[in-house]
Amino acid sequence: MSPILEFDKVTIRFGGLTAVSAVSLAVGPTELAGLIGPNGAGKTTVFNLTTGVYQPTEGRISFAGEPSAGLRPYELTRGGIARTFQNIRLFKSLSVVDNVRAAMQVHRTQGIWNSLWRGGAFLRDEQVVEKQALELLSIFRLDVVRDEMATSLSYGDQRRLEIVRALATKPKLLLLDEPAAGMNPTEKLELARLIREIRDRFQIAVLLVEHDMQLVMDLCERIHVLDHGTKIAEGTPVEVRRNPKVIEAYLGEEHALPE
Amino acid sequence: MKHPGARRWFLVAAVLSLGLGWAQDRLDPYFVDILTRIGINVILAVSLNLINGHTGQFSLGHAGFMGVGAYTAAALTLFAGPKLLPAGAGFWVEQLWFLVALGAAGLVAALAGLLVGAPSLRLKGDYLAIVTLGFGQIIAVIFRNIESLGGALGLNGIPARTNLFWSFAAAALTVYVVTALVNSTYGRGFLATHDDEVAAEAMGMNTTRYKIVAFVTGAFFAGIAGGLSGHFTLTINPKGFDFNKSIEIVVMVIVGGMGRTVGVIIAAVLLTLLPEGLRMLSSASPSLKWIGETRPLLYAILLIALMMLRPQGLFTWKRKKGAVTA
Numbered sequence: 001m002s003p004i005l006e007f008d009k010v011t012i013r014f015g016g017l018t019a020v021s022a023v024s025l026a027v028g029p030t031e032l033a034g035l036i037g038p039n040g041a042g043k044t045t046v047f048n049l050t051t052g053v054y055q056p057t058e059g060r061i062s063f064a065g066e067p068s069a070g071l072r073p074y075e076l077t078r079g080g081i082a083r084t085f086q087n088i089r090l091f092k093s094l095s096v097v098d099n100v101r102a103a104m105q106v107h108r109t110q111g112i113w114n115s116l117w118r119g120g121a122f123l124r125d126e127q128v129v130e131k132q133a134l135e136l137l138s139i140f141r142l143d144v145v146r147d148e149m150a151t152s153l154s155y156g157d158q159r160r161l162e163i164v165r166a167l168a169t170k171p172k173l174l175l176l177d178e179p180a181a182g183m184n185p186t187e188k189l190e191l192a193r194l195i196r197e198i199r200d201r202f203q204i205a206v207l208l209v210e211h212d213m214q215l216v217m218d219l220c221e222r223i224h225v226l227d228h229g230t231k232i233a234e235g236t237p238v239e240v241r242r243n244p245k246v247i248e249a250y251l252g253e254e255h256a257l258p259e
Numbered sequence: 260m261k262h263p264g265a266r267r268w269f270l271v272a273a274v275l276s277l278g279l280g281w282a283q284d285r286l287d288p289y290f291v292d293i294l295t296r297i298g299i300n301v302i303l304a305v306s307l308n309l310i311n312g313h314t315g316q317f318s319l320g321h322a323g324f325m326g327v328g329a330y331t332a333a334a335l336t337l338f339a340g341p342k343l344l345p346a347g348a349g350f351w352v353e354q355l356w357f358l359v360a361l362g363a364a365g366l367v368a369a370l371a372g373l374l375v376g377a378p379s380l381r382l383k384g385d386y387l388a389i390v391t392l393g394f395g396q397i398i399a400v401i402f403r404n405i406e407s408l409g410g411a412l413g414l415n416g417i418p419a420r421t422n423l424f425w426s427f428a429a430a431a432l433t434v435y436v437v438t439a440l441v442n443s444t445y446g447r448g449f450l451a452t453h454d455d456e457v458a459a460e461a462m463g464m465n466t467t468r469y470k471i472v473a474f475v476t477g478a479f480f481a482g483i484a485g486g487l488s489g490h491f492t493l494t495i496n497p498k499g500f501d502f503n504k505s506i507e508i509v510v511m512v513i514v515g516g517m518g519r520t521v522g523v524i525i526a527a528v529l530l531t532l533l534p535e536g537l538r539m540l541s542s543a544s545p546s547l548k549w550i551g552e553t554r555p556l557l558y559a560i561l562l563i564a565l566m567m568l569r570p571q572g573l574f575t576w577k578r579k580k581g582a583v584t585a
Contacts, residue, residue, distance in 0.1 A: 051461060077463035089458035091451045093518070102447040106463030112472070115443035116436060118266065122443075169463050 002065060004029045004173050004205045005050060010059035012049060019045045021229045022059065027173065027222075032199055033207045034220035036240075038250050041226040043209040044086060047175050050207075051083055052076045064172060078106055082171035084162040086178045086209075090150040096161060097146040100133040103168035133168065139201075140164050140194070156187045160194070167198065174198065176208040180215050188212060192219050213255045217241065225250065272431030280424025291423060295491055297531045298426030299484050302433045304511035304527040305520060306480035309437050311509065312518035313446070314473040315453030316380065320391030321481050321508045323398040326500030327371050328364035328482025329489040330408055333417045335360035336490065357420040361429070361486045368482025369475050371398075376474040381467050383456050387474075395502055402497040413496025414489075421491035429487060433480045438520060440476065449473055453518070514565060516572025525574045533558070 003026035012020045020042040027033045035043050048054045049061060052073045061068050068076060082103075091099050108129060114122045137143040140160050145153060150161060159179060166174055176195070180188045192215055199206050210216050216223065217237040225233040225240060227249040233240055240246050241257040283291055307321045340356050348356075371394075379390040403411045440446055448469040451459040459466050489495045507530075515526030534554065541551030550557070565573065 053457070072465075073457075073460040074463045074465050077461060083461050085458065085461075089455045089461075091454040091458065093450050093454055094447065098447055098450075102451045102459075102464070103462040105444045105447065109444045112440075112445065115445055116439050118439060118443075126443075165462065 002029075003027055004031075004064055005207070006060075006062040007046070007049075008060040008062070010049060010056045010061055012045060012054055013057045019229055020049065020056075020226075023226070023229075023231045025224045025231065025234065027205050027207050029172070029205055030199060030203055031205050032195070032219055032221045033205070034216045034223040035207060035209045035226065036211075036213075036216055036223060036250065037226035037232075040228075041250075042229040043226055044177060045229075046226070047083060047177055047209065050076075050173075050175060051081055074106075077169050077171075080170070080172035081175065082166035082169045082173070083175035084159075084166050084177055084179060086181065088158050088162055090158060090162060090165070092149070092151045094150060095147050096142060096150055096153065097130065097133050097137065099150050099161060099165050100136060100168045101129050103165045104129050104133060106169045136164055136168055155182055159183070159191075163194070163198070167202065171204055173205045173207065176206065176210075178209055178211065180210055180212045188215055191215070195219060213251065217255065266435075269431060269435040272435075273428055276424050276427035276431060279427055280422055283423050293531065293535060294423055295421060295426045297528050298423070298430040299421075299487050299491065300508075300511065300527040300531050301430040301524055302480055302484040302487070303508045304515065304523045305430075305433050305437050306477040306484070307508050308512045308515070308518065308520060308523045309440070309449070309473050310477040311512050312516075312523070313441055313453060314449040314470055316470055316474065317385060317388040318391045318474065318477070319388050319502070319505050319509065320375070320395040320398075321477070322500040322502070322504035323391070323395040324368040324372060324478040324481035325485035325488065325504070326398055326402065326495075326497070328368040328485030329495045329500065330402060330414070330485075331367040331482070332357075332360040332364040332486030333414050333489045333495060334408070335363055336418050336420065337414060337416070353418075353420070357425070357490065361425070361483050364486035365479040365482040368485065369479035371482075372475045372478025373471070376471050376478075380470040380474060392502070395500075395505055399497040399501055402500075409496070411497065413494060413499075415494045417489050417493045417495065419490065419493055421487045426487055426491075429480075429483055433483075434520065434524065436476070436480075440472075441520070445469065445472060450518075510562065514562075514573055516575035519572065519575050522572055522574030526572075 005027040007023050007025045009022045009024055010020060011018065011022055023046065035046060037043055045054065049056055052068065052071050052075070055069065063076065063079060063081060091102060094102060108125065110122055110125060134143050134146060137146060142157065142161055142164060145157070150158065153161060163176070163179065179195070180191055183191060195206060196219065198204070220237060223235065223237055223240045224231060225246050232249060233243045233246045235243070238257060241251065241255055247253070247256045303321060303325065307318065310316050310318045336357060344352055344356060375390060375394045379386050402408055408414060441449065448464055451462065451464055452466045452469050456466050511526045511530050512523055514530065515523030537550055537554050537557065541547050
C-alpha cells in the first residue's frame with residue numbers, strides 16, 4: 001500500500017541553522033509510527049513541516065500521494081491531517097463540546113445568511129453537529145463534562161480532549177506531539193490503549209513524538225529516530241533498540257537490547 | 260440563543276423602538292436626547308466588541324469607520340437627496356431616503372474596513388492596532404482636505420432624521436446580528452481565533468477569513484452609527500471622529516468585559532449616563548461645583564481603579580454553570 005505521508009530528502013533551514021537535514025520517511029495508511037530522538041533533534045519541526053506551518057527549504061513532502069507544498073495548515077487539515085500540541089492548546093473560552101464542534105466545522109460550515117436567519121435547516125444542522133460531537137466525546141467518556149469549560153478539566157482529560165478535537169476533523173493521519181507528557185503510569189497505560197483503539201476504530205495512521213520509551217516501544221509498529229536534524233535509524237522497536245547508533249545518541253543502556 | 264426565540268426578541272425590540280419613535284414628541288427632549296445617544300453608543304460598543312472582544316483583534320479605528328459612515332449618509336441626505344427626490348417630498352419619502360443613506364453609510368464603512376483589514380489581518384499579532392490607529396489619522400486628514408465635504412469645518416445643517424426609532428431599531432439590529440453570528444459556526448471560529456490562532460488553523464479554520472468577517476461586520480455597524488450620529492447632532496467635522504472617540508468606544512468594551520455582549524451594552528448605557536450624572540451632581544449645589552470642573556479627572560481615576568480592581572470588566576459573570584475560569 002502506498003504511504004499516507006512521505007518525506008523525500010526534506011531539509012529546512014532557519015538562517016544558518018539546519019533544523020532538519022535530508023530526512024526521508026514514510027508512514028503507512030494505518031500504521032502506528034513513532035518519531036524519537038533527543039531534545040532539539042527536529043521532531044516538532046517535522047510535525048510543523050507536515051502540517052504546513054513551515055515550508056521545506058529542499059525536498060518534497062507528499063500527503064495521500066499529493067505534494068503538499070504551499071498549502072496552509074487549515075487546507076492540510078481539510079485534506080486529512082490533524083494534530084495535537086506539545087503544550088496543550090485547547091480553545092479556552094469554549095466549552096468541551098464546543099471545542100469539538102469547532103473542529104467539526106472543517107467539513108460543515110453555515111453561510112453567513114443562514115447563521116443570521118437561523119431557519120430550520122440551520123438549527124437542524126447545528127443539532128446534527130452537536131449530536132456527532134457528543135457521540136465522539138462519549139467514546140472517550142468525556143460526554144459527562146460536555147458543558148464544562150475546556151480549561152477546567154483535569155490535565156489528563158485536557159490531553160484526551162485535544163485528541164478528540166483532532167479526531168473531530170476526520171483525519172487520515174493523526175499527529176500526536178508528546179501525548180504522554182505529564183501523565184502518571186496508569187494514565188500512560190490508558191493512553192496506549194486509547195491510541196491503539198483510535199487506530200483500529202477509525203482506520204487511520206498515527207505518528208507520535210514521545211519521550212516515554214516504554215510507551216513508544218509497546219505501541220509503535222515502526223520507529224524513526226532523529227538526531228541533530230538527520231535521521232539515524234528506522235525500524236521495528238526491536239531493531240531500533242539493537243541499533244548501536246540509537247543507543248549512543250538517545251536510548252542509553254536502559255532500553256537497549258543486545259545485538 | 261440556540262433557539263428561534265432569538266428572532267422573537269428581535270421582533271420585541273423592533274416593536275419597542277416603533278413605540279419609542281411614536282412617543283418621541285411626548286417625552287422630555289433632554290430624556291430623548293440621552294436615550295438616542297445611548298442607542299448609538301450601544302451600536303458602537305457592541306460592534307467593536309465583535310472585533311476586540313470575541314475575535315481578539317485590537318482595533319483602534321472604530322471612530323474612523325463611524326466618520327466614513329457619517330460623511331456618506333450626510334452627503335446623501337444633504338446633497339444627493341434634494342437633487343434626486345421630488346420637491347416637497349413627504350415624511351415617508353424622507354424616512355425611506357434616510358434608510359437608504361444609513362444602508363450606504365454601513366456599506367461604504369464596510370468597504371473601508373475590507374481595504375484596511377484584508378492586508379493587516381493576514382498577519383498574526385498586534386499589527387491591526389497600529390494599522391487602524393493610522394487609518395483613524397488618515398481618514399481625518401482626508402476629510403479635512405475635501406473642500407466639498409466642508410474641509411476642517413465639516414458639514415452643517417444636516418437634516419434632523421435620527422429619532423428614537425432609528426436609534427433603537429439600529430441598536431436592536433446590531434445586537435441581533437452580533438449575537439446570531441457569535442452563536443453560529445462563525446462564533447466558534449471567532450472565539451477559536453481569539454483563543455489560539457495556531458490551534459484554530461490546525462483544526463482547519465481559515466482564521467484570516469474569520470478575522471475579516473468580524474472586522475468588516477464591525478465596520479459596517481460603526482458606519483451606521485456614524486450616519487445616525489450625524490443626523491442627530493446635525494453637524495459633523497473631522498475632529499469628532501478622531502482617536503479620542505475611538506478610545507471612548509474601546510473603554511466601553513473594556514469596562515463591559517471583552518466578548519460579553521450584555522456587559523458591553525450595560526457599559527455603553529452607564530458611560531453615556533455617567534457624564535450627565537456628574538454634570539447634574541455638580542450643578543445641584545455650589546459646594547459640589549468642583550465635580551463638574553474635575554470631571555475628566557474623575558473619569559480617568561475611575562478607569563484606572565477599574566483596571567486595577569477588575570481588569571476582566573465590570574459586568575462579567577461566569578459563562579457556563581459549573582465552569583471555572585482559569
